[in-house]
Amino acid sequence: MSAKFCSICVFIAITLISTLVRASEPDRYGLFNGLDHRSRYGTAWFPEPLRAPEMDVDDEIRLDWFHAETSGRQSDELKLELEKSFGLLTLELETEWEREAESGFDPDTGTTFHEHEEGFGPIELSARHPIYQWVSSDERFDFSLVPALEVAIPTNTEVSKDGELVPQLFGLLRIGEHFSIQSSIGYSFVIGPEDSGNQALEYTAVFGWNVTHDDAPLPKFIDRVIPIVEVIGERGMNHGDYTNVLTGTAGVRVNFAAIGSVQPRIGLGYAFPIDEGGRDELDWGIITSIVFEF
Secondary structure, three states: OHHHHHHHHHHHHHHHHHHHHHHOOOOEEOHHHOEEOOOOOOOOOOOOOOOOOOOOOOOEEEEEEEEEEEOOEEEEEEEEEEEEEEOOEEEEEEEEEEEEEEEEEEOOOOEEEEEEEEEEOOEEEEEEOOOEEEEOOOOOEEEEEEEEEEEEEOOOEOOEOOEEEEEEEEEEEEEOOOEEEEEEEEEEEEEOOOOOOOEEEEEEEEEEEOEOOOOOOOOOOEEEEEEEEEEEEEEEOEOOEOOEEEEEEEEEEEEEOOEOOEEEEEEEEEEEEOOHHHHHHOOEEEEEEEEEEO
16 A cells, blocks of 8 residues: 555656646646647648548638549548637538449349439537647657547438547647658547447548758749648447458648638548458549638
8 A cells, every 4th residue: 555655646746846847948838838839730830631630720611522432332522621710729610412322233133233322411510629749859849639529410311310429639740840740549439320329449640741942942832742641540349340441541732822811722632442441441532622721
């Protein structure tokens, strides 16, 4: 018991000392001095992902179209996203139109079949805010930890019968002036008449490299070019479904020079399967993204 008590005392002492040290640093602010004024989070330095969740601060209107195909099946998603920030708090509203078409041969009847379903997907509401930031003394390394919560409200269409609750945690790391790693992990709870109770682990990693005018002779109307590689995964966690679906995306985001207070950004990427679950999901896909940051 005494050893356990001593361990608790040591932990409390270290926590208090750490808090006092952080409190004495002029760059730190926020709850328990967890944030750092030197961080690039919230300055639009981190590139906007193509298919992974957005993790930085945004004031924007975004329109995406994603087309994917696999044997006998085609799917399309047209997504509209609105984001508004209040300081480092970002609120997001998202809706999409989904269409999936499938064709094949039924050996029982000896006939071919063609099926499709379409409609508005769920309306998604989400919020995120950083709680901790660490910036090295030479400002070469910059890390932000950002919790988020997403709620999906079903629209009762062919493709949207269930709701969803997804608590998430984002981590954004800057290394130097070019390389960034954005990662996320979330746990999905499905609520509704069709798949109620289903749970899944969702995870992503986004790797970007910022190319500016200091690095290459870019046209004046282009602010930055960011090659991006993403890994997107989902693993079932209950009801006997532990399938892992892992896909990747390789593409580029081009940030144009601002027009007044609006900065256009265009993204283009190619999606591909990584594991067996990913191959069941798609053979290939194309994502196009248009963003107006204001």
